[in-house]
Amino acid sequence: xxxxxxxxxxxxxxxxxxxxxxxxxxxxxxxxxxxxxxxxxxxxxxxxxxxxxxxxxxxxxxxxxxxxxxxxxxxxxxxxxxxxxxxxxxxxxxxxxxxxxxxxxxxxxxxxxxxxxxxxxxxxxxxxxxxxxxxxxxxxxxxxxxxxxxxxxx
Numbered sequence: 711x712x713x714x715x716x717x718x719x720x721x722x723x724x725x726x727x728x729x730x731x732x733x734x735x736x737x738x739x740x741x742x743x744x745x746x747x748x749x750x751x752x753x754x755x756x757x758x759x760x761x762x763x764x765x766x767x768x769x770x771x772x773x774x775x776x777x778x779x780x781x782x783x784x785x786x787x788x789x790x791x792x793x794x795x796x797x798x799x800x801x802x803x804x805x806x807x808x809x810x811x812x813x814x815x816x817x818x819x820x821x822x823x824x825x826x827x828x829x830x831x832x833x834x835x836x837x838x839x840x841x842x843x844x845x846x847x848x849x850x851x852x853x854x855x856x857x858x859x860x861x862x863x864x
Contacts, residue, residue, distance in 0.1 A: 720754035727833035736793030742779035759813035766792035
């Protein structure tokens with residue numbers, strides 16, 4: 711079997727949130743949406759998932775219209791139903807009722823069987839000083855890696 715093919719990654723998610731756990735979910739899509747995803751035309755910026763009526767809905771994911779579909783096209787930012795087991799939905803619903811927790815899409819991809827999947831992160835927001843701390847740690851890792859590379863060259 712082939713490996714998953716990543717379509718889009720939410721780079722801001724790990725910068726703006728602490729990710730507590732990740733969940734894989736399927737998506738209910740129309741044909742033109744799948745074709746557009748196969749072209750890699752999706753954007754996860756400012757997107758989130760919400761629980762409503764006992765089901766999970768993915769909001770604000772922008773999937774560009776597929777030009778050859780013409781009048782059969784989809785609306786780019788419509789809400790899309792997430793496919794999860796009832797047990798997972800109940801557990802997530804309970805956790806999302808806690809103060810400050812949100813469900814953020816981290817990555818959109820096709821799995822080995824060619825099904826569109828979304829990796830969701832159960833997250834809580836970072837404060838400004840947390841973001842500065844993360845940047846400081848990343849810079850320190852880069853500096854040590856740079857120092858190690860230059861030491862290897864000598």
